[in-house]
Amino acid sequence: MFIDLIRRLRVTQRALELRALIGVSLRDQIRNEEIRRRTRVTDIAQSYTKDIQELAFRNAESLREISFVKVSRFYS
Structure with missing residues (x-):
């Protein structure tokens, strides 16, 4: 359970870092697929x-x- 929590925190942090990289916030409601396409992260x-x-x-x-x-x- 603790390892799952750490994994979820890492995923969330990476997602927020990518959003900050392209200058969008969660309020913009841009899907993760679009963010990965813009940043070319697979x-x-x-x-x-x-x-x-x-x-x-x-x-x-x-x-x-x-x-x-x-x-x-x-x-x-």
């Missing part, structure tokens, strides 16, 4: 998901190539 969840998808795709390609080689050796 969302870690999106970045992580993209990396996992690329890794899974590469592994699937490798597995397909390996299984093709094994099958072709079996029938040769």
Whole structure:
């Protein structure tokens, strides 16, 4: 529970720092996506998901190539 509180405080602080960087306040009601777009900061969840998808795709390609080689050796 304490670690979760620290994480939430870090996220809030980072969000407020980004808002201060571009000169907007919470009253401006600008979404986080727009702030990340303006500051060109990537969302870690999106970045992580993209990396996992690329890794899974590469592994699937490798597995397909390996299984093709094994099958072709079996029938040769």
